Amino acid sequence: MVERRLGALPASAEFLRRLDLAGIIDELCPVRDVAHVTHGQVIEVLVANRLSAPAPLVQVSDWARERAVEEVFGIEAGLLNDDRLGRALDAIAPQIEQIIGTVGAQAIAGFGIDCAQLHWDMTSISLYGDYEVQEEGYPQARHGHPKDRRPDLKQIQAGLAVTGGGGIPVFHRTYSGGAAEVAQVVGAMTACGRCPRNATS
Numbered sequence: 001m002v003e004r005r006l007g008a009l010p011a012s013a014e015f016l017r018r019l020d021l022a023g024i025i026d027e028l029c030p031v032r033d034v035a036h037v038t039h040g041q042v043i044e045v046l047v048a049n050r051l052s053a054p055a056p057l058v059q060v061s062d063w064a065r066e067r068a069v070e071e072v073f074g075i076e077a078g079l080l081n082d083d084r085l086g087r088a089l090d091a092i093a094p095q096i097e098q099i100i101g102t103v104g105a106q107a108i109a110g111f112g113i114d115c116a117q118l119h120w121d122m123t124s125i126s127l128y129g130d131y132e133v134q135e136e137g138y139p140q141a142r143h144g145h146p147k148d149r150r151p152d153l154k155q156i157q158a159g160l161a162v163t164g165g166g167g168i169p170v171f172h173r174t175y176s177g178g179a180a181e182v183a184q185v186v187g188a189m190t191a192c193g194r195c196p197r198n199a200t201s
Contacts, residue, residue, distance in 0.1 A: 004068040012048040013072050018110055021047065024102045029091040037079050042088040045073050045080060060085060104170055117164030118171070120188055122181055126153040142177035157181070159188055 016022070022040030029039045049060055052067070064070070064077035092099060108115060124146040131141040131154060141154040155177035162169050171191065175184055 004071070005066060006068045006072075008052055009048055009068055009072045012051050013044075016044050016047060019103055019106050021103055024106070025092060025095075025099060028095045028098055028102075031091075037075055037084075039088040039091045041073070041075055042080065042084060043092060045069060045075055046085060046088070048073070058082060108170070113163060113168055113170070114165055115163055115170060118161045119164060119167075120159060120161045120185070122157060122159045122184070123147055124155045124157050124177070126150050126155050127177075128153065139174045140176040140178075142179075144177040144179070145181075146177075157184075159184060161188070 022038065022044045025040035025043055026038045031038050045064065046060065048069075049063055053063055060082070061077045061080045064075070064080050069080070070076055107113060124144065126146050126148055127141050134140050139156050141156060143151065143153075144155050144157065145151070146153065146155045157175040157177060157179060159173045159175065160169055161171035171188075173184070173188060173191070
């Protein structure tokens with residue numbers, strides 16, 4: 001007799017399918033016909049993993065063996081090794097903005113989320129370490145004005161827009177640690193203003 005924990009996997013799977021997460025990713029990040037699973041299928045299971053077992057992102061295949069992943073998602077645990085997860089994450093990285101926007105539009109339309117009023121909030125994430133070499137094109141760890149009053153540490157800043165009713169996150173941006181908060185507001189408001197219109201078009 002084989003025992004596996006079911007937990008919230010069926011609920012997660014239902015929401016992910018209503019959002020068409022796997023379909024959206026597979027359209028933007030196709031795989032070769034010989035692949036056992038698509039990038040969309042892998043990311044779908046990975047999202048379920050993050051929702052039910054938010055631990056360091058290693059040995060997801062062991063988690064899948066203990067849970068009813070094969071029964072709910074139709075994917076064998078052995079196909080979710082660290083290398084396969086890494087390939088899926090690498091594949092979606094160049095398309096992440098498109099994926100987030102499309103999934104967000106699907107959620108707004110499918111679940112009737114009211115985006116007439118959004119609340120924008122900024123926070124800072126303090127970092128330990130030197131960060132001497134940083135890849136261009138991404139927010140940079142810099143000294144700034146951290147919310148936790150640790151000016152001795154470098155930081156990254158993050159902004160999140162949530163709906164006025166229900167506080168549902170619909171938009172986010174990350175910024176370099178030294179970026180002036182006031183200068184970010186106009187760009188964030190402009191980008192937020194485009195989201196609801198795009199979602200209903």
